[in-house]
Amino acid sequence: MEVIGDRPEISFDPILFATDLLPDSYNAGEYALLLAKHFSATVHIVHAFTISQPAMEVEAARKVLSRQRADLQHQLDHIASNFAAQGIKVVTELVDGDPETVIPKVAVDMDASLIVLGTHGGNRFDRHTIGSVSEAVLLHARLPTLTVGPLAVHGSSVKLPLRRILYATDLSAFASKAAPYAVALAEYFGAELDVLNVVPESSVEHPERWSELSEKFYRRLETVVPDHAREFCDPHTFVEVGRAREQIVKHIVEREINLLVLGIQRVDANAFQLRTSSAFHMILEAKCPVLTIAG
Template sequence: MDRSETSARALDYALMLAGWYRAAVTAFEVIWVNVPPVSATSQPVLSPKQLEAFADDLQRFVDAKAPADAVVHTKIGHGPVVRAIRQEARELHADLIVMGTHGQGGFERFLLGSVTEKILRTVTCPVLTIPPAAPDVPTVSTPFQSILCAIDFSPASLRALEYALLLAEESGKRLTLLHVFDWDEDRLVHDDRATREIRQEHRAAILVRLRALAPADVREWCDCREMTAIGRPHEQVVLAAAGEKADLIVMGAHGRRASTLLLGSTTNQVVRHATCPVLTIRT
C-alpha cells in the first residue's frame, strides 16, 4: 500500500475480509528511494530514523481505519516494490494479496498501477484488486452477493470457478458464469445463414457445458446463471459485471488458446476497467 485513497479502499476491503474469515491483515508499504545508489551493486539506504517515521505514519493510517477487534500488523519494506511484495507474501504464506489498481503517494513511494499487473503475473496466491470506482465496502454480513465468474474452460478458469463457488456458498445470492466468444461479427455477412446456425448451435452447447459446471446443490442456495457474449473478452466481462450488478469478478490468470478468453491480457484489461473488485486466481 502507499496510503493513497486507492490503497485506503483496498485496506477497507482487506479489513472486511479479515473480519469475515477471522484472519489477520498485514499492511505492507514499500519505500523506494528514488536516488542513484552509491555503487552499481548497492541500494539507497534509509536511516533508522527515516524508517521509524515511515512506520509511524503507516501505523496512524491503519489505526484510523481498523476496528478495535481487528488483528492488523504493519510493516515497512525497502527496495524494488514488486520483489518486496512477492518476498513478503512468501514469508507470510499469504492466502490473499489485496491491492489497489493505482495510487498516488509521496516522491519516495512507488505508485501502484503497473505494479499490480506485475504482481498478478508473478505471485502464486490469489490477488484481489480494488479499482478506484469500486463501491464502499458493504456493510452487510455477506459482502459479495452477486459474483461473476469468467469461464473459458481452461484449467485457470476452472480453478477460479472453485473460488467463485466457495464465495457464492458463503456469501453470494447470485453466481453468473460467463463465456465470451471472441467472434468478429462485423465480418459475418448478413445472409450467411449457415455460419449463424453453426454459431447458435455452438452457443447452445457452451450453455450446457456452463450449466454442468455448477453442482446441483449450488442451485439450492444460490441463483446460478449461465451467460454467453460475443466480442472482445475484457469488454464483455466488464459489461456483463455491470449488467449483473456484480460485487465481484473472479477470473483465472491465463487462458487456453488465442481463440478463448485470453485470461492473461484479458485479466489485466478487466482489472484496469472494472468498477468492482476483481479476484484473480493463478494455476
C-alpha cells in the first residue's frame, strides 16, 4: 500500500503471507487468498525456520537439501497449489532465521504492500512458529500488517467489499498514523467507518460532568475524518469509558465490524512485552482481522 501525501493508495499487491505451516495459519491464508483475488495480487508464501543441527551438518557435508528443508518446502508447495488452483500467482520462500526479524526484512526486500499472518497467542518460549512471535513481527514490521486472531470470522465466509470498518484511537500521535488508512479503506470499499475513542475511568475525575467532557472528545474525533471523506464513508463517532480492550472487542461484536484498524508504536521490545499490551490482546480477542499501522 503506497502512501501518497497523507492519503494511502489502496492496492494490496504484492502480499506476503507468513505461515507457520500449522492450522493456526489456515484462516490467515484464507484472508490472503480473499485479498489476492480482489486485488489480482501476487502472493508470496513465506515460512521462516531455524535449521536443526543434524540438518545443517547434512547440507554442509553432502551439499544436498536436508530432509527438514525438503519437508518444509513440500508443505509450502502444497499451500501454494491451493492458491494457484484459484488463479492466484504465487511464489514460495523458505528462509532461514528468526521469523520476527526475517519476515519484516523479506517484506521490505520484495516491496510487499501488506503482511498477512495468523496467531494463536502461544507463550514466548515457543520460538519455532510464526504464531508465537506474531506480536514481535508487528513491532518490527514497517508495513501495514493484517493479523488474523484465533477468534476471527473464517475468511472463507467473508465477502468483499467490507461493510463496516472500525478505527480505534486513543488520540495519540502514533495512533493517528492509522487514520488515513482507515479512511482510505472505507472510501475504497464504500464501507461505513466507525471511529472509537475509549476514555480510561481514571481520566473521568467528575462523572457528573461526563456529558460535558464527552462533547470535547467527540469534537476531537470529528477532526479525525476529513470533510471529503464524509461524502462516501458515513462516519460514526463513539466515545466510551472503561478499558480500551474490552470496549473495542465489545464494539466489534455489537456493530458487526469486518475490520479493526489500529496504530501501534513500533519499539525495540520482545514478544512478551507486546503480548501484555492491550493491542495484542485485542488481536487475540477480536472477531475480525486487525490491520495495524506502525507509528
